[in-house]
Amino acid sequence: MTMQSVLDDTKIFLEHLGTKEEPFGVYYDDTKPEKAVGPKVGEPISRELEDQGKLDMQKVFKTFSCVMCNVWLARKQHRAAFISTEEYGCIGGAYYCSMMKPPLAFIEHYVGTGIKGTPIHGERYMPGRESVRNFLTKVDPRQAPAKYCIFKPLSQFINDQEPEFVIFFARPEVLTGLFMQTVFTTGDVDCMASPFGAGCTNMLAWPLYYQQQGMEKAVLGGFDPSARKCMKPDELTFTVPLSLYRKMLAALPESMFNVDGEWKNIRKKIARSAKVWGEGE
Numbered sequence: 324m325t326m327q328s329v330l331d332d333t334k335i336f337l338e339h340l341g342t343k344e345e346p347f348g349v350y351y352d353d354t355k356p357e358k359a360v361g362p363k364v365g366e367p368i369s370r371e372l373e374d375q376g377k378l379d380m381q382k383v384f385k386t387f388s389c390v391m392c393n394v395w396l397a398r399k400q401h402r403a404a405f406i407s408t409e410e411y412g413c414i415g416g417a418y419y420c421s422m423m424k425p426p427l428a429f430i431e432h433y434v435g436t437g438i439k440g441t442p443i444h445g446e447r448y449m450p451g452r453e454s455v456r457n458f459l460t461k462v463d464p465r466q467a468p469a470k471y472c473i474f475k476p477l478s479q480f481i482n483d484q485e486p487e488f489v490i491f492f493a494r495p496e497v498l499t500g501l502f503m504q505t506v507f508t509t510g511d512v513d514c515m516a517s518p519f520g521a522g523c524t525n526m527l528a529w530p531l532y533y534q535q536q537g538m539e540k541a542v543l544g545g546f547d548p549s550a551r552k553c554m555k556p557d558e559l560t561f562t563v564p565l566s567l568y569r570k571m572l573a574a575l576p577e578s579m580f581n582v583d584g585e586w587k588n589i590r591k592k593i594a595r596s597a598k599v600w601g602e603g604e
Contacts, residue, residue, distance in 0.1 A: 324569045324572070324573065325483075326480055326481075326483060326484070326485055328572075329477075329565075329568070329569060329572065330477065330478055330480075332572040332573075332575065333345065333346070333477060333572070335572075335575065336504075336571075336572060336575060339500065339575070339580040339586075339590075340493075340497050340500045340501070340593075341496070341497065341500075341590050341593035341594060341597070342493060342497050342593070344398070344492060344493075345476055345477050345478055346476075346477050346489050346490055346491045346492075347394065347397075347398070347474050347475060347476055347477060347486075347489075347490045347492075348474070348475060348476075348477045348480055348485075348486025348487075348488065348489055348490070348565075349472065349473065349474045349486055349487060349488050349490060349526075349527055350472075350473055350480075350484070350485070350486045350487055351421075351467055351468045351469035351470075351471065351472055351473070351487075352469050352470070352471055352473055353469045353470045353471065354471070355403070355405045355407075355471045355473060356402070356403040356405075356473065356475060356479070358402055358403075359397075359402060359403040359404060359405045359473065359475075360393045360394075360396045360397045360400070360402065360403065360404040360405070361388070361393055361404060361405040361406060361407070361410050361412070362386060362388035362393070362406065362410045362411060362412025362413075363386045363388070363410060363412075364386070364409050364410050365383060365385075365386040365409070365410065365411055365412065366378075366379065366382045366383045366385075366386070367409075368383060368411065368414060368417070368423065368427065369423070370425045370426070370427060370428070373427050373428060373429065374428075378427070380429060383414065386412060387412060387413060388412030388413060389412065389413055389416065389522075389549070389550065389553060390404070390406055390412070390413060390416040390419075390420060390522070390523040390526075391521075391522035391523060391526075391547075391550040391553045391554070392550075392552070392553040393405075393406075393412070394474050394526075394553070395553035395554065397474060397475065397476075398476075398492065401476055402475070402476075403473055403474065403475035403476075403479070404473070404474045404475070405471045405472065405473045405474070406420050406422060406471070406472050407422060407470055407471050407472070408422045408423065408467075408470070411423065414426075414427050414429065414430060415430055415433075415434075415521050415523075415524075416521070416523050418430070418459070418464065418528075419462070419464060419520070419521060419523045419524045419527060419528040420464070420467070420472040420523060420527055420528070421464040421465055421466060421467040421472060421528075421531070422467055422472065424464070424466060426459050430455065430459065431452040431455040431456055431459070432445055432452065433445060433446060434446060434448050434449055434455045434458075435447070435448075435449050435450065435451050435452050435454065435455045436450065436451055436452075446548070446549065448519075448547075448548070449519070458519060458520075461532075462518075462520065462524060462528050462529060462532055463532070464527075464528045464531055464532075465531060465535065472527070474490070477489060485565060486565055487531075487534075487564065487565060488527065488530050488562050488563065488564055488565065489562070489563055489564075489565060489568045490526055490560055490561070490562045491560065491561040491562075492554070492555070492558055492559075492560055492561075493558065493559065493561060494555070494557050494558055494559075494596075495557065495559075496589055496592055496593045496596070497593060498543070498559060498561055499589060500580070500586065500589070501541070501561050502515055502541070502561075503578075503579060503586075504571050504574070504575070504578055504579075504580075505541045505563065505567070505571060507574060507577075507578050507579065508567070508570050508571045508574045509539070509567070509570075513540075514540060514541060515540065515541040515542070515543055516529065516533065516540055516541070516542055516543070517542065517543040517544065517546070518542075520544065520547065521547045521549065521550065522544060522545060522547045522549070522550025522553075522554075522560070523550075524544070524547075525542050525543065525544020525545065525546075525547075525560060525562070526542075526544055526560050526562055527562070529542045529544070529562075530542045530562045530563075530564060533564075534564055539563075539564055539566060539567040539570075540563075540564075540567075541561060541562065541563045541567070542560075542561075542562045542563075543559060543560070543561055544559065544560040544561075544562070545558065545559035545560045546559070
C-alpha cells in the first residue's frame with residue numbers, strides 16, 4: 324500500500340469513525356518543515372553537565388516548551404511541530420523523543436516526590452526516585468536517527484515520505500472504533516497497551532519501545548496531568564506503527580463499519596456529541 328493509498332483510505336476511515344480531525348504522523352529528519360512549531364534554542368543539557376554541577380535548571384526552564392502543547396498548536400494551525408537536541412523545550416520531552424541520553428536525574432525528582440528542603444516538591448506521579456528510574460530505564464528511547472523529531476498532519480506526507488507512527492487524538496467513542504479495528508485486524512486481545520508516561524512518552528517513546536521488541540501494538544495515552552492542558556476535554560491519544568495502520572486500513576471492507584451492527588448507533592452518538600461540542604459532524 325503506497326502512502327497515497329494510505330491517505331485515500333484514511334479519508335474513508337475518518338468518515339467511518341465520525342471525526343474530521345486527521346491523524347498526525349511522526350518521523351525524524353535533518354530538515355524541519357517551514358513554519359514548524361517548536362521550542363527556542365535552550366541551555367545546553369546533558370547528564371554529564373548535571374553530574375558535574377554545571378547545569379543551571381533555572382536557565383533550562385526559561386525556554387520550557389511542552390511537546391504536547393506544540394503539537395496542540397500544530398493541530399490547530401494544521402502545520403508541523405518539532406523538537407531537537409538544541410531546541411528541546413522540555414528535558415523529559417528531549418529524552419522521550421530520543422534527543423538526549425541518558426536522561427537527567429532531575430526528572431527522577433520532578434516526576435517523583437521532589438527534593439527535601441527545596442521548593443521542588445515533585446509532581447508525585449510516582450512514589451519515589453527508584454520507581455521513576457525504573458520507568459526511565461525500561462522505556463529507554465533509542466538515539467535519534469536524525470536531527471529533528473517532527474509531528475505533522477498525515478496529509479502532509481507526500482513524495483513517498485512516510486511516518487514511523489500514526490497518532491490519533493480522539494474522544495472515547497472514536498477511540499472505541501480505533502480499538503475495535505485494531506482488534507479486528509490483529510485478532511489479538513492484547514493489541515493495545517497504556518503504560519505510565521508523559522503525554523509524549525505514550526505518543527512516541529512507548530510505541531518505539533514495542534516496535535523495538537518486534538511487536539505491532541497500539542498505545543493509548545494522554546493521562547499525564549501535565550499534558551491535559553494541551554488536549555481537548557476527555558480526549559486521548561492513540562498511536563500505531565505505520566505497518567499496523569496499513570493493515571487496519573486494508574481490513575476496513577470486512578470490518579464492523581460495513582455491517583448493520585452496533586457501530587451505527589455509536590456513529591449516531593458521535594454525530595450528536597459533535598454538535599454539542601460545536602464541531603459539526
